[in-house]
Amino acid sequence: MKQGYLSNIRIKGIEIYYPEDFDYVDDIITKYKEQGIDIELELKDSLGKNIVHHIKSKDENTLTMAVKAAKKVLDSTGLTGKDLDQIALATLSPEYILPATARLIHTMVEGKEEAFCYDINANCSGMLFSMNQIAAQMQSSDSLHYVMLIGSDSPSIHMRNDQYISKSILGDSACAIILEKTDTDSSILDHKFLCNYTHPLSVACGPCCGLSHIHEAPIEDQKIILGKAPIQTEVISTHIQEVLARNNLTVDDISLFCFSQYSKSLLNKLAKKLEISMDKVIYNGDKYGYTGVTCTFIALYDAIQEKKIKRGDYVFFWTFGSGVEMVFTLMRY
Structure with a gap:
């Protein structure tokens, strides 16, 4: 290892x-x-x-x-x-x-x-x-x-x-x-960061007017717009497999996958692409909503509370920000 x-x-x-x-x-x-x-x-x-x-x-x-x-x-x-x-x-x-x-x-x-x-x-x-x-x-x-x-x-x-x-x-x-x-032997073992080539402002913008104009813009223009995130399960799966391979692991070694809670259908597609059971994938967006920055960690919290993992188990995290930047992390809990 x-x-x-x-x-x-x-x-x-x-x-x-x-x-x-x-x-x-x-x-x-x-x-x-x-x-x-x-x-x-x-x-x-x-x-x-x-x-x-x-x-x-x-x-x-x-x-x-x-x-x-x-x-x-x-x-x-x-x-x-x-x-x-x-x-x-x-x-x-x-x-x-x-x-x-x-x-x-x-x-x-x-x-x-x-x-x-x-x-x-x-x-x-x-x-x-x-x-x-x-x-x-x-x-x-x-x-x-x-x-x-x-x-x-x-x-x-x-x-x-x-x-x-x-x-x-x-x-x-x-x-x-x-x-x-x-x-x-509990440790954060590896990670990978990724930015795609989509222009960020075409996916999300906030404040819409830009901070330099926030004091003169109408209220609605001071708020946030989110577009549809260009997420491809093929890309995500490839990078997950890459991180696992360089640590001499496979998806079978992972006890828990804490993925972005943005979409249940996305998690189903990703699990199918990785050929893993949904029993290993936490989804709790149905009881909290999509909580953004905290979502993968709330998934971890729920798994701990439900005794789905124990110390020494491997956990894999994946999430994205504004659809244009991704973080992959391998951890031994």
């Missing part, structure tokens, strides 16, 4: 938070049908959503959700804010850009003075991308022992009103993990 250069960095703990408020997809479909807009086929049959959790309270946002997830994972791991050497927040909807929202989380969990805090935006792939980057940094640093990585987004608030599908399926959520150095 090839030892990845990211070995000996593992997920010590993981917790999630999502708003109590939710919408039934059937009610969303009915609401739009009354306006003469039929989204049933794509929303339910293709994307496979049943309920979607949305922020409805003015007191809840990306920051408050992140703090709740952060405090939960500190409690479950027996750590405190003073144990954290770094706090990173992956989000496309930070509550503040000055200071970094992660810096505010640091204050609310009573972090130590020596910790560094920052936000990162790689769209829906941001949390998985960040985990790989942080693990590499931890591997090369003597001063990083515990790092908290949080994904938190409230995309439903920021979508244009004419984005019927996106506004309906996007669920608001937060997920927090603690990465730690370990002497066990």
Whole structure:
């Protein structure tokens, strides 16, 4: 077995938070049908959503959700804010850009003075991308022992009103993990990043007007547009097989596949292409909605809660951001 250069960095703990408020997809479909807009086929049959959790309270946002997830994972791991050497927040909807929202989380969990805090935006792939980057940094640093990585987004608030599908399926959520150095065989083994040649603004744009015009643009032009992601299962499958092969593994060695929760039909096609059972593929978009940056980690969380994996099992992650950038990650949980 090839030892990845990211070995000996593992997920010590993981917790999630999502708003109590939710919408039934059937009610969303009915609401739009009354306006003469039929989204049933794509929303339910293709994307496979049943309920979607949305922020409805003015007191809840990306920051408050992140703090709740952060405090939960500190409690479950027996750590405190003073144990954290770094706090990173992956989000496309930070509550503040000055200071970094992660810096505010640091204050609310009573972090130590020596910790560094920052936000990162790689769209829906941001949390998985960040985990790989942080693990590499931890591997090369003597001063990083515990790092908290949080994904938190409230995309439903920021979508244009004419984005019927996106506004309906996007669920608001937060997920927090603690990465730690370990002497066990649990490790982040390998990863691959990929950008396709599609022009990014042809797939997603937000704010539509661009930040330089946000103070003069109409409200709807300050929001986000999402197009149809150019996702090809052939491409995804090829890169998954490549990462596995260079680690002397096959799909049969993988206990769990945590893929993007964007579409149930996409996961079915990908499982068929890889010739794996759907029993190995977590799909929970029907109970949370598509939660974007947190979706692969909420899939991992559910698998742990349902005892579908144990320490030492191989897990493979794949997700995409705005349809134009992908992250593949092999981990031994």
